Amino acid sequence: KAGVTQTPRYLIKTRGQQVTLSCSPISGHRSVSWYQQTPGQGLQFLFEYFSETQRNKGNFPGRFSGRQFSNSRSEMNVSTLELGDSALYLCASSFLQGAGANVLTFGAGSRLTVL
Amino acid sequence: GQQVMQIPQYQHVQEGEDFTTYCNSSTTLSNIQWYKQRPGGHPVFLIQLVKSGEVKKQKRLTFQFGEAKKNSSLHITATQTTDVGTYFCAGQHNAGKSTFGDGTTLTVKP
Numbered sequence: 001k002a003g004v005t006q007t008p009r010y011l012i013k014t015r016g017q018q019v020t021l022s023c024s025p026i027s028g029h030r031s032v033s034w035y036q037q038t039p040g041q042g043l044q045f046l047f048e049y050f051s052e053t054q055r056n057k058g059n060f061p062g063r064f065s066g067r068q069f070s071n072s073r074s075e076m077n078v079s080t081l082e083l084g085d086s087a088l089y090l091c092a093s094s095f096l097q098g099a100g101a102n103v104l105t106f107g108a109g110s111r112l113t114v115l
Numbered sequence: 116g117q118q119v120m121q122i123p124q125y126q127h128v129q130e131g132e133d134f135t136t137y138c139n140s141s142t143t144l145s146n147i148q149w150y151k152q153r154p155g156g157h158p159v160f161l162i163q164l165v166k167s168g169e170v171k172k173q174k175r176l177t178f179q180f181g182e183a184k185k186n187s188s189l190h191i192t193a194t195q196t197t198d199v200g201t202y203f204c205a206g207q208h209n210a211g212k213s214t215f216g217d218g219t220t221l222t223v224k225p
Contacts (some may be wrong), residue, residue, distance in 0.1 A: 033212065042217035043158070043203065056212040090157060102207060103148065106157040 002027065004093050004107035012113045018079040021110045025072050025093030031055075032074040033104065034066060037088040046089075049074055050096065078112075086114045119206040121216025129224050134191040136219035138204035146207050147180055147187045152218070153200040161189075161202075194223050 005024040013019050025032050033056075034046040045058035049068035066076040072093075078085055088111050092104035121138045128134055138147065146165045150158035162171055164180035164187060171178045177190045187206075191198055201220045205213040 035215075043215040045212055045214070048212055058212075092158075102146070102213065103160050103163060104150075104158070104205070104213065105160065106150075108157050 004091055004105055006089075006091050006107035006110050008110055009108065010111050010113075012115060013081050014115050015081055015083060017081050018077060019081060019112060020075055020077045021089055021091075021112075023074045023076075023091030023093075023107060025074070025091075026105055029093035029095060029105070030072050031094045031096050032068055032072065033092045033094070034074070034076050035090045035092065036060075037090055037109070038086070043090070046076065081114045083114050086112060088112075119204060119214045119216045121204055121219060123219055124217065125220050125222075127222045127224065128194050130196060131193050134194050134198070134221055135188055136202050136204075136221075137186065137188050138206065138216050139186045140206050140208075140214075141185070142208060143184050144206040145184075145209055147184075148205045148207070148213065149178060149187075149189055150203045150205065151200050152203065156200075158203055191221075194221070196223050196225055199223050 007022045031050045033048040035043045037043050047066050048056040052068045063079045068074045088109045090106050090109045092106045094104050119138055119140050148163045149161040151161055152158045162178050167184050168182045169180040175192045179188045201218040203218045204216045207213045
């Protein structure tokens with residue numbers, strides 16, 4: 001079955017702009033989580049969605065937002081981009097119950113560069 | 116907030132040497148997962164530990180979950196160049212989100 005698909009894979013923006021990233025989870029996975037990865041900062045949790053509802057949220061400013069659609073696809077948006085937002089944004093999907101519960105399957109990521 | 120500390124941050128070994136990375140949580144975990152991220156890639160799930168004192172093996176990799184379910188380790192025996200990458204642990208507290216350690220980046224010199 002298809003894996004987690006993230007688009008776009010690469011993008012370049014300038015400060016002050018906004019960006020929307022998309023994530024299509026594995027078929028049947030209803031939980032989608034977003035992470036920011038920067039060199040030396042590891043994987044920083046942004047938020048998690050399940051059945052179109054935000055279940056958990058990390059410690060990021062309100063410029064970072066997300067949503068999930070009825071087909072479990074998710075988008076995240078970053079407004080008023082700053083240089084420090086340059087990072088690899090990873091989406092991960094998972095089941096929440098049963099065998100393999102909570103195991104995250106990551107997409108290849110969207111690499112954002114802010115100039 | 117709940118944190119998972121992982122050490123060391125970097126490890127350089129000669130091919131054939133062993134490697135170990137450790138994760139520690141200040142609070143009891145419901146489970147812990149391990150992921151590997153190859154250079155330029157994305158994290159890939161390796162294993163999940165759930166039971167106190169659990170030990171699991173995958174070929175040259177041995178995973179342990181502490182008796183108190185607050186710490187875990189990944190040990191690689193006789194490293195190979197294919198083992199290079201960053202190894203992350205991810206601890207889950209009850210039904211909450213998974214908290215990732217900062218990762219241990221392993222380099223292997225042939």
